[in-house]
Amino acid sequence: MAIEWKPIENIKEGEILAEDLYDKSSFNVLLAKGTKITRDKIQILRSREILWLPIETKEKLSDELEKIKSSIDFDQELIKNEEPIAVGIKLSIQEEMYQNFIDSFKDISRELKIGEKIDPIPIQRTVGVLVDEMMTQKEFVVNLFRKHPSGYLYKHGINTAILSLMIGISLSMSRYHLVPLAQSAVFHDIGLMLLDDPNYVDIGKMTKREKLLQHTAIGYKVLSTSGTIDNREVLDAILEHHEKYDGSGIPLGKAKDDINFYAKVIQIADAYDSLTSTTSEALKMSPYQAIKWILSRAGKDYDPYVVNNFLKVVGMYPTGTRVKLSNGKSGMVLRSSGVGLLVPVVVVEDKIIDLSKDKNIWIEAVIY
Structure with a gap:
């Protein structure tokens, strides 16, 4: 059987x-598979x-999900991968x-931490190289998820930038x-680097969570006062990347169109990399679980329009998702x-199969 995500108004009895x-509030099983x-x-x-509901179907799926809703539930069980999610697949950028x-x-981070003056020109040049590299790609392979000896923060910043660019390019941004x-x-x-710096945080009076919530404002302050970044839109994006679409975020409680647009893009890329990271700091969801987690928060935490474009980049089955096909193979x-959300390109026994072209094979189930 294949899986088809259907809006509830199209669901038929039986x-x-x-x-x-x-269940969204308790994370207990509301209805079991096979119900x-x-x-x-x-x-x-x-x-x-x-x-929206995942429904069994015997038909080959070809229709793309046109609208992203905020209520797709997700599997709370977390997959604990200790290796790269997609071993052997080329990276989005060269090693x-x-x-x-x-x-x-x-x-740059070390210089900021010790308070040195930062020349913004090399930063702009480095970022420009990354942008140019991503703009030349004809297809995106989201294989960013590996440990790195430089530490989580550095890897996460670059991964988030790459994922953000994928979304931005899908939005036809110049x-x-x-x-x-x-x-x-x-x-x-x-700002996470400076949570133990008494110049920015009152260490003695704040809990660990309270300190953590300060990182957006700290990042904004250190980058603006050091002269590292003088672009107001960039600084606002850093400050607002934990705002939420429904207005329940931090630090300003902004909502919908009041939130910096770059921040709307970054927060989705940030979440996806964090959820699928192999580092000990992350929640370690599988790519498929992470996509469903993000979809479940479209319209609440995230702008549905941006989520929709992110889904166009990664598909309903992102890079690294293990699937069972209708021909019995995994x-x-x-x-x-690039054709439909439910018909990705799959590697089976060293053979590449484009499910958008092979009409006789479809995804029957997600293994993880």
Whole structure:
């Protein structure tokens, strides 16, 4: 059986749930995989504001999800990967270039931490190289998830920038806007380095969580006062990347169109890299789980329009997702086909299969 995500208004009585459905407040199983949908169950789901369901289907799926809703539930069980999610698949940028970006970011971060004056020109040049590299790519392979000896913060900043650029390019943003977007993403969590600095945080009076919530304001302050960044849009994006679409975020409680647009892009890239990272600091979800987690918060935490474009980049089955195919074989998703969200390019026994072109094979189930 294949899985089709269907809006609840299109659900028919007798259809079968293809995955466990979780309650949004308690994370307990609300309806188990294999449950037959009835009118009463549909009413319960509506009352829980669950508007999309994974349904079993025997048909080959070709229709793309046109709208992203905020109520797709997700599997709370976390996959604890200790190796790169997609071993052997090429990276979005070459290893040497990736290493150079990490090293540059690390050097800048250390200088900021000790209070040295930063020349912004090399930063702009480095970010420009990253933007140009991403703009030349004809297809995106989201294989960023590996440990790095330089530490989580440096890797996370670069990964978030790469993912943000993928979204920005899918939004047809010009280079003029992609450069500050990438710059914002690289430095979005720079304030985390300074949480134990008494110049920025009253260490004795704050809990660990209270200190953590200060990192956006600290990043904004250190980058603006050091002269590292003089672009107001970039600084605002760093300050606002934990604002939420419904106005419940920090530090200003901004909502919807009042939130800096770069911040809207960065917060999705930030979440995806954090959730799928192999470092001990992350929650370690599988790519598929992370996508569902983000989708479940579209319209609440994240701008649905930006989420929709992110989904176009990674697909419903992101790079590294292990899937079972209708022909009985299992494989790993390489990338989105660029044609539909549910028909990615899959590697099966060293053979590459584009499910958007092969009409006789489809995804029957997600392994993880």
